[in-house]
Amino acid sequence: MATGNGSATSSDWQDRYYHVDQILDRPGPRTDPSFLAGDEVKDFLRNKCKILVIGAGGLGCEILANLALTGFKDIHVIDMDTIDISNLNRQFLFRPADVGRPKAIVAAEYVMKRVPGIKVTPYYGKIQDKGDDYYMQFNLVICGLDSVEARRWINATLVNLVDPENPESLKPLIDGGTEGFKGQARVILPTVSSCYECSLDMLNKPTTFPICTIANTPRLPEHCIEWASVLEWPRARGDEKLDTDDPEHIGWLYSIAAARAKEFKIEGVTWSLTQGVVKNVIPAIASTNAIIAGMRTPSSHSIYLTEVLAAACCNEAFKIATSSAAYLNNYFMLIGTEGVYSYTFEHEKRDHCPVCGGEALEMSISRDWTVEQLMELLTEKQNIQIKKPSLATPEKPIYFQQPPQLEEATRPNLEKKVSELVPDGGEITVTASSLPFNKMPKADINKAGWEQSEFPILCETCLGPNPFIRMSKQEFGRSCGTCARPFTVFRWNPGSGARYKTTVICQTCAKVKNVCQTCLLDLEYGLPTQVRDTALAIQNEAPTSDINREYYAQNMENKMEDGNQALMQVGTRATSAGKEMLKQLARTNPYYKRNRPHICSFFVKGECNRGSECPFRHEKPVENDLSHQNIQDRYHGRDDPVARKIMANHTEAQGLKPPEDENITSLFLSSLPASATELSIRTHVANSLPQVPASQLRSVVHVAKSRCAFVNFKDRNSAERAAEAWANGLDMDDERVLVKWGRSKGSAKSAAPIVGPSAVAAPA
Ligand SMILES: [Zn+2]
Ligand SMILES: [Zn+2]
Ligand SMILES: [Zn+2]
Ligand SMILES: [Zn+2]
Known part of the structure; x- marks a missing residue:
């Protein structure tokens, strides 16, 4: 088979990729229908595809080497650690002379030296140092990390990166990880398939509950069950061994736990939860034993696990990059205590996932709980695990960890009862500084005159049927679409089946025109500003030249601070005929259809290979004037094609x-x-x-x-x-x-x- 064709570069010798090309030169039985065998796919893999490897430890080094040998040529690696002498036995790219040097740099040098024609770009630092622009440049991200926090961060960052306007912003994440003698490799399509956060409850418990909580101040159904199994069982049943498969034993624990839960007004103790909690305690101990036992078995076993996982991750990267075969859907588990046992299954998206879910998590708590108790619960609960949470209702902050002034101002709330601050059935927005939901401003940027807001100004449609569910927030995240000043950008999912929404103009601009920060429609009538301003005879006073815009917005902000809320001169010129017209045109009920996903740009080009998993709409776009709207014109209400159309129809009807x-x-x-x-x-x-x-x-x-x-x-x-x-x-x-x-x-x-x-x- 001839190789060294159009896709080859000067460093590719004859038959360099002979074996890989067996897969890429012709379709096979499991290839995707969109797979185009031949030079194009080889060219993409070898000359265009940019891949990021996070972590240059044991697993990361294996992944780097595998990728380089498979034919990926533009590889980036990021790692914050330096090489320690203890790394040398397992991390095969490092030599004694490298001790003290950054892992990312040494690994990159090694791979480039050993595999000619490959470019590996290292970054020695934290993944949190890099912003959206950095992650946006890659086609694929592979994670070979051992830190749960870092994986939660990169997962949330890639989910947040998905821009409904831009299908190329969806970056597949391949996550590999080992823990003792267990390992897993999984494929995450951010916002499409189950994410890292969705499976958080599969991790072993981070901490066991403090015995004093179990004994004195239970707050969770789990606390009551642990009380029954850890304290009450030995007291009442003596030396009898607890058998978690014996229905009589579980039934006994359940009735004891339920009675205690009733006493402390805690809901949620069920038979199955009892069994789950009790069984969960046992395997946690078993796996600890396994790790200890592992110390007596040859360490080559653990190296073998790492090799298998790295190969699995690299294999998935190759399949995704080339479409040459269906990729993993979506979770591969490897257990290697005695021999090797592997298992593949589809982990399902969690509706209440704080990162990719669209629905609020419902939780009932006792009326006399304090804010502090609620915060402890959020930290402990298996499927939440948020350290240092900040809490707010749609109207006001409850408790904020940052900035210091706000922390101080909200600190007295910690002792208050939640029921004093939140109405029955009310919602609380939870954000965490360790996750990119609530990025704080970088200290070095001059933020004078920039707004920092706790909540966006939105219309009902953009909010979706569940208001204020897990909005991510990025202070000074981008510049305002009309006044160009940096502002606090919010991002959220307005409901299941909807696309993610973000705010595009700042709050000052939104207030000046009384419009939604996202769709720019009037908040009262749901109409374009041009329609409203025409009907109410509102003078458009905003400057439209770039130079004056920022100055104007600042001026408006000062006016608002002076208590002058009447920025729009509505009412002075408005006539009853104009108001009648608005009433006829107004959209009074939310129009959720507007929140549908955008049309897939790959599909339009005939190139989408995501099939039914694609989060974008597979429809041919209707090309008309309405698809060419610009923010400035819509905001200022001039030459807005949508407004023109609405008014033309109405004028004709009249x-x-x-x-x-x-x-x-x-x-x-x-x-x-x-x-x-x-x-x-x-x-x-x-x-x-x-x-x-x-x-x-x-x-x-x-x-x-x-x-x-x-x-x-x-x-x-x-x-x-x-x-x-x-x-x-x-x-x-x-x-x-x-x-x-x-x-x-x-x-x-x-x-x-x-x-x-x-x-x-x-x-x-
Ligand atoms: Zn998720
Ligand atoms: Zn603005
Ligand atoms: Zn809106
Ligand atoms: Zn598509």
Whole structure:
């Protein structure tokens, strides 16, 4: 088989990838239908695919070597440790002379020296040092770490990275890990399949419950069960051995635990939980024994496990990068205490997962619990395990760990009862500083004048049916889409089957226009600002030049701080006709369909190989004006195609469809109040059309005895804007003036009544 073809680089000698090419040159029985065998896939693997390996310890080194030999050529590695003498026996890339040097750098040098033509870029530091831009550059991420905290961090970061607008932001994560004689390799498609956080409860308990809690202050059903099994069983049953498979034994523990739970008003003790807790205690001890026993078995056994896992991780990376075979779905477990036992299963996404789940976790707690007790519970509970949580209700902070001023201000709440601060059935948002849900600002950035907000300003639709569920928050996460100042970005999932949403403009800008920070629609009417401003005759005062924008926003912020909330001059010019129009157009109920995923850009190109797992919509896009909206125009309410469409439909429905004859530039007013004069008509016209320059009004011809008038504009565009604004009529001195289009000269087909036809479009 000839190789060394188009995909080869100068360092690839004849038949370098002979064996790998057996897989890539032709489809096999398990290849994905989208797999295109041949040069293209080889070119992608060897010249385009960028892969990140996190961790350069035992597993990480094996993964690096495997990737290099498989044909990945652009590999990055990140590790914060230096080489210790104790690493030398298991981490085969390191030599005694390397002791004290960074693992990432030594591993990169070694692989590049031994495997020609491979570029390994090391970073010696923490994964938390790097931001979204760094992680965004990779096609794949492989994690070979032993730290649970670091894995939770990278998992949450990659889930947060998924941008609904950009399918390329979905970075598959392959996670390998060993723990004693157990190991696992899994494939995580962030937001699509079960994530690391989803399976948190599969880890062994981080701590056993303190005996004093079990004995004196139980808070969890688990505490009651442990009390029954650890303290009550030996007391009541003496030397009798507890058999976790004996229904009588479990039943006895269950009744004792349930009685204690009732005494302490704790809910949730069930027969199956009792069995689960009791069984869980035993294996934890067994695995400890296994590790101790492991010390007597040859250490080559553990090295063998690492090799198998590294091969599994690398194999998955190869399959994902090339689509040459179906990848692991999604969890591979390896247990190697006596011989090797392996097991593959699909770990399911957890609805209440704090990272990728869309639903709030329901928890009932006793009425007299304090905030401090609730926080201890969050730390202990197996499926939450959040160290140092910060708590808030949708309205106000309850307790914040950071910044110091807020911590101090909220500290008195720790002793208060939760029921005093949160209404029955109320929701609490939990964030943690160890996870990227609640990033604190970097100390070196100048944040003067930038806002820091605890909660976003959102419309009901963007919030979704479950308000304030696990919003991730990034202070100064990006610059505002309208004023360009950095602001606090929030991100959340508005419900199952919906795409993730983020805030795109800052709170000041949202307040100035009374719009949603995400969809930019008016908060009261759910309409584009252009529609609202036209109906209510609101003057657009915001500067649109880049230089003034930031200054303007700052000015507005100062005004708001001075207590001047009336930023929008609503009400002074608004007429009842305008309000009536808004009422007819308003969307009063949330429109959740707007939260659907975006169309998959790969699918449109015919290249999506995620099939039914793809989180984006597989539909052909409808190409029209509405797909080309820009934030500035929508925010400031000018040239917004969606607004135009809404108003055009409404204007037509009200009988004011612009006539085909483009020369008609006048509108006909009838049923004018008896008190009307040419001047009062001019004033009303100007006030009701703040967006039409006064100079565009050519003339007003008032026919007092017929109580009607012609309003003649200099151009057609101004006349059309007037027709939109007056679709429901025009109010003058508490009377509703009727509006029709003027008729063309010499035409009898016009809808307008024929009154003084000579006045049409005639300059006064
Ligand atoms: Zn999850
Ligand atoms: Zn702004
Ligand atoms: Zn919205
Ligand atoms: Zn797709």
